[in-house]
Amino acid sequence: MKNSFRKWLLWAAILAGLYTAPVLFGVFELNLLLGASIFALFSLSLNLLLSFTGLLSFGHAMFFASGAYGTALVLTRLDGCSLLSAIFVGAASAVLVALVLSPLLVRVGGHTFAMLTMAFSQIMYATVMKFSHLTGGNDGMSGFPIPPLVIPAVGLIDMSLERNFYYFSISILGLSAWVMWFFTRTPFGSIMVSIRDNPDRVTYLGFNVPLSKAIILGVSAGFAGVAGSVYALFQNMVSVDGVLGPLSSFTPLINCFIGGLGTFIGPVFGTGIGTILLELMSAHPEQAQLVFSLVLISVVLFLPGGAIMLYWKITSRWIVLRNKFQTAILKGNHES
Amino acid sequence: MKSIRALFPSVIYFCLLCLYIISGLDTEPAIAFTPLKADFSTYDPNKPEIISGDTIKVGLLEPFSGQSAAAGEISNWLLGWVVHDINSQGGIMVDGKMKMIQVIKGDTATQPVVAKRALQRLILKDKVDLFVGTAGSHIAIIGNQMAEKYQKIFMNYSAYSVHLMNAQNFNRYTFRTCSTTDINAKALAYYFSKTPIRKFYILCQDYSYGQDFGASIKKALEEFVPDAEIVGEVYHPLWLKDFAPYLSKVQASGAEMIISSDWPPDSWNLMLAIDQMGMNIPVSGQFFDDPRMSQNLKNKKAGLGNTVVNFHLCNVETELNSRFNKIFHDRYKDNEKVQIAWPSGVVGGVIGHFYWLFDVIQRAGTMNTEKIISTWEGDTYESFSGKLTMRKCDHQAVMDMFVSPLVSPSKWSKTGDGLGYQDHGIRIPSDIVISPCPEGLK
Amino acid sequence: MDAIAVMLITQGIHGLAYGMLLFLVASGFTLIFGMMGILNIAHASFFMLAAYFAFQIMQWSGSFWLALLLAPIAIAGLGILMERLMLRQIRKFKLGKAVVLFELMLTVGIMVCIEEAVKNLWGTDPEIVNAPELLRGLVQFFGMTYPVYRIFIIGLSCSILLLLGLILFKTRLGNVVRAAVQDADMAGALGVNVPLVFTLVFGLGTWLAGIAGVAAAPMLTVFPGLANQMMLDSFIVVALGGFGSLFGAFVISMLLGELTAFGIQFFPGYSTIILFGFMALVLTIRPSGLFGEKE
Structure with a gap:
């Protein structure tokens, strides 16, 4: 009971912080915060596969990219498309990509899953470049119109104002994160963890493992798509390097590891740490990635639970936590 | 009598003041910088002079990390050459004040998203007066958009794609000094x-x-x-x-x-x-x-x-070019790190374009964006290899x-x-x- | 011979040269994976690093042969350090099956780290390594000319391949290594010092990548992006050839080399889609690869 109260308190604190940010900060800091939030949602969606289902994806960017390109395309090609339906199209196209690929992806795990996702994201990269008349190729798509938000009985809210857009996107992102969190607490969430820990048992219990995996993949892709879609609106631009480049699949993975595997909220901390780190290094862009990679290596080597484990260690709850960490992710994964 | 005597010092003071103002008026035109006047033997782009206070802030939007980081370093070298020259002559007279030029780097990593963030930092946080760039037409188009949004001058000296300055992408804040494909x-x-x-x-x-x-x-x-x-x-x-x-x-x-x-x-x-x-x-x-x-x-x-x-080669015969060639060659002929002994191609060309930019600012006499635009549009400048003209219709430099x-x-x-x-x-x-x-x- | 035939043969040799280089990199990759179950994403970065080492050694000494000797050894040393100090450290955590995730992420971190360190040490300008005088010119045969250096690469790779085959299949050490690749636990039970063999194989794998890096340096310029394409290509080789299969790696390397050369000739621009599509297909239908014996 106490634990759950704490969790609600954490959620409330994060929300309160996000909603008061525009009062405290200027446009630049606000943009930074929103950019970080988008990547936090992206990392959370990847974490759904990574921490809860035990699948390491090297190509999660393709779902992010589907969301971004879906939204950008519908806004470019379709006059009068509303804001929410543009986001819906983005999410739906990511889910569609996931569902099309799922018959191939659900059968494998471990390294094969990693390599297969990487192969698919490479194919997507090459395809986006080939259809440059549609996607803008290397130039990407930019400057598409961003429609105002229509709220019945209230009226139009202009999205070209930074503050309005911030409140809107933070709400979408927060809602998505909450739904995802809720998803992990449903009975289906437990199936997910069981698939990771002991897929055979799930089969004995009468659940269809490949089907369940496909559903998880779809959900994860859908939220990655929402993140991509908001990203396209936020930047008012989609570029192939930005959403499908070599680092775009690795960045959320790195966020998950730095934040802490085996927890839901870990990637949020990871993204926060990453953003702050890059910000601190902004005067020396040449060395930023080097420092970033060294942080990743040290986390993997010395702090396998990431920032969350560090926090737990500091609050001297680390023994409890270590047990929790080990039961949560490290034990008994029999999948090959 | 006493009061007249008391006035005496103030009269002298007044006369001195007049003299000072007249002499000031007299010397003011001479403050203008002339290209290639500084001592370049000490110039090193990796050790820029620390300049602070009230300056002209120029954002340099280039890749300083990633595959094309070399392009950023070269641009920094070229812009640094011009800034070194002008700053050692005291800077530029704008808005009634001599101001030094300060270069602030913005790293694009040749990725549009990174470039956009870098530009937001340059404009919103570092508060640059104008920005210059950049390698890659997909980055330059971000420059175009941000220049229009925040009403800052953007000088594009190295993105060649024709479509950057067509009717759809043109805006009055962007000027292209390089040629096109x-x-x-x-x-x-x-x-x-x-x-x-x-x-x-x-x-x-x-x-x-x-x-x-x-x-x-x-x-x-x-x-x-x-x-x-x-x-x-x-x-x-x-x-x-x-x-x-x-x-x-x-x-x-x-x-x-x-x-x-x-x-x-x-x-x-x-x-x-x-x-x-x-x-x-x-x-x-x-x-x-x-x-x-x-x-x-x-x-x-x-x-x-x-x-x-x-748009520039070192083997073009003009008087200015041979002087430039000589100064550059003396500085870099024995340099192991910079293997470029003669300032050819973009090296000399872009240095010339930077001189043009600061010359326009000097003639505008202000950092007011509108005034700079009206000075630059239709402007003609004698650069190393010949005349540069800024065409008014699409802000494309016309040159031999x-x-x-x-x-x-x-x-x-x-x-x-x-x-x-x-x-x-x-x-x-x-x-x-x-x-x-x-x-x-x- | 007519121009078309000359061109076809030349393309064939180009493909062979690249395929051989690719095989040198991919063989180490697949050996390490087959033995330790570690997909070393940083493997191609060692290839790139070796090219830089070669450049640096030639700056100091001017001798290509010294570079060819020393750079791969230095790279193997780094590889052994990585295995001893890092990969082994992770295994100490007793992470169960999740160890795979951590190892993958570690190699990702090392890959980024090597690339960024190279950029900071040598800059991003391409560096040029000259081939030794002996290997510079062109060779004439059957009325066509071909650069000697590429022939040298093919010869060098063939001799390394031969040496590798001899060691693996004719010596006791080779037997031990092959046993450990097949089943590390069983080999351990039979008294083989498995950790030592692991270190040895990791060193050997990175040494092969090092040789390839030095050999490639005079053919291509040396720049930080050298690793990217090599990584993707060796991924394809290992996935298609079968995890841990040297023979598979050899066949697929050759095929890929030829496909790259002739793909440029006949269907430029589509090679990536075809290759990765084929890789995805094989991985789903036969996850152990075309020639693999085990997953």
């Missing part, structure tokens, strides 16, 4: 029309700039060399490892000249592969004169006849283009007897190569 292609084709070369092979990078250049050169050859034969056309991926299979294809096609848009490291790799395969088919383009590459060619035939097109084949021995090579330009570059007048104003722009 169309202009380069026309200059090359015009030059070829005076030579017997007729069989061309197009080998470009497979992305927008390479494809643009491929399209431009086909159009230009049709216009100037109607009997030209394009014996092959291939677009290769960026940062290609191995050019040999492409070159075997070129060899089999019977081409006399390869036309390529490649820039380093692709242009270097292409030349090295030609060298290793013992081919003697020359390459023409903008970046096939790089002395850092040509000094490594082992085969005597490789690189001979390479034809370079650019230069073509030069490479010969050996050349006095323009680092050692004086290696591969380099022929003695004198060929000037192609601007009215031959310039395209009319884009539709929809006046």
Whole structure:
């Protein structure tokens, strides 16, 4: 009971912080915060596969990219498309990509899953470049119109104002994160963890493992798509390097590891740490990635639970936590 | 009587004040900077002088990390040259004050998203007065958009795609001082029309700039060399490892000249592969004169006849250019790190363009964006290799283009007897190569 | 011979040269994976690093042969350090099956780290390494000319391949290694010092990548992006050839080399889609690869 109260308190604190940010900060800091939030949602969606289902994806960017390109395309090609339906199209196209690929992806795990996702994201990269008349190729798509938000009985809210857009996107992102969190607490969430820990048992219990995996993949892709879609609106631009480049699949993975595997909220901390780190290094862009990679290596080597484990260690709850960490992710994964 | 005596000091003081003002008025025009006046022997782009206080802040939007970081370093070197020169003369008089120039770097990593964030930082946080850039047309288009949104001057000196300044992408805050793929292609084709070369092979990078250049050169050859034969056309991926299979294809096609848009490291790799395969088919383009590459060619035939097109070459005869060449050569002839002994191509060209930018600001006398725009539009400036004119309709610089084949021995090579330009570059007048104003722009 | 035949043969040799280089990199990759179950994403970065080492050694001494000797050894040393100090450290955590995730992420971190360190040490300008005088010119045969250096690469790779085959299949050490690749636990039970063999194989794998890096340096310029394409290509080789299968790696390397050369000739621009599509197909239908014996 106490634990759950704490969790609600954490959620409330994060929300309160996000909603008061525009009062405290200027446009630049606000943009930074929103950019970080988008990547936090992206990392959370990847974490759904990574921490809860035990699948390491090297190509999660393709779902992010589907969301971004879906939204950008519908806004470019379709006059009068509303804001929410543009986001819906983005999410739906990511889910569609996931569902099309799922018959191939659900059968494998471990390294094969990693390599297969990487192969698919490479194919997507090459395809986006080939259809440059549609996607803008290397130039990407930019400057598409961003429609105002229509709220019945209230009226139009202009999205070209930074503050309005911030409140809107933070709400979408927060809602998505909450739904995802809720998803992990449903009975289906437990199936997910069981698939990771002991897929055979799930089969004995009468659940269809490949089907369940496909559903998880779809959900994860859908939220990655929402993140991509908001990203396209936020930047008012989609570029192939930005959403499908070599680092775009690795960045959320790195966020998950730095934040802490085996927890839901870990990637949020990871993204926060990453953003702050890059910000601190902004005067020396040449060395930023080097420092970033060294942080990743040290986390993997010395702090396998990431920032969350560090926090737990500091609050001297680390023994409890270590047990929790080990039961949560490290034990008994029999999948090959 | 007493009161008059009391007035005396104040009268003297008043007279001194008048004298001071008059002398001030007298010397004020002399404060204006003149290019190439500073002592460049101490100039080092990696150790910029620390300048603070009330300055003119210039954002340098370039890749400083990622695959193209070398391009950013070169731009920093060139901008630093001009800033060093002007600052050592006391700066520029704007808004009634002498101000030094301060350069603030913004790293694009050649990725649009990173570039956008870097620009937001430059504009919103560092509060730059204007910004300059940049390698990559997909980055330059972000520059265009942000210049319009935040009403800052954006000087584009190295993105060549034609469409950047068409009716759709044009805005009044962006000025392009470099040439375009169309202009380069026309200059090359015009030059070829005076030579017997007729069989061309197009080998470009497979992305927008390479494809643009491929399209431009086909159009230009049709216009100037109607009997030209394009014996092959291939677009290769960026940062290609191995050019040999492409070159075997070129060899089999019977081409006399390869036309390529490649820039380093692709242009270097292409030349090295030609060298290793013992081919003697020359390459023409903008970046096939790089002395850092040509000094490594082992085969005597490789690189001979390479034809370079650019908006500036060191072998152009003007008085200013020979003075510039001498100063630059004295500074860098024995420099191990900078292998470029003569300021050719973009090196000299872009330095000239930066002088132009600051000259415009000096003449505008203010950092007011509108005043700078009205000063620059239609402005004419005498740069190293000739006149630069800023066309009002699409903010595209109009200038003569230069073509030069490479010969050996050349006095323009680092050692004086290696591969380099022929003695004198060929000037192609601007009215031959310039395209009319884009539709929809006046 | 007519021009078309000359071109076809030349393309064939180009493909062979690249395929051989690719095999040198991919063989180490697949050996390490087959033995330790570690997909070393940083493997191609060692290839790139070796090219830089070669450049640096030639700056100091001017001798290509010294570079060819020393750079791969230095790279193997780094590889052994990585295995001893890092990968082994992770295994100490007793992470169960999740160890795979951590190892993958570690190699990702090392890959980024090597690339960024190279950029900071040598800059991003391409560096040029000259082939030794002996290997510079062109060779004439059957009325066509071909650069000697590429022939040298093919010869060098063949001799390394032969040496590798002899060691693996004719010596006791080779037997031990092959046993450990097949089943590390069983080999351990039979008294083989498995950790030592692991270190040895890791060192050997990175040494092979090092040889390839030095050999490639004069053919291509040396720049930080050298690793990217090599990584993707060796991924394809290992996935298609079968995890841990040297023979599979050899066949697929050759095929890929030829496909790259002739792909440029006949269908430029589509090679990536075809290759990765084929890789995805094989991985789903036969996750152990075309020639693999085990997953």
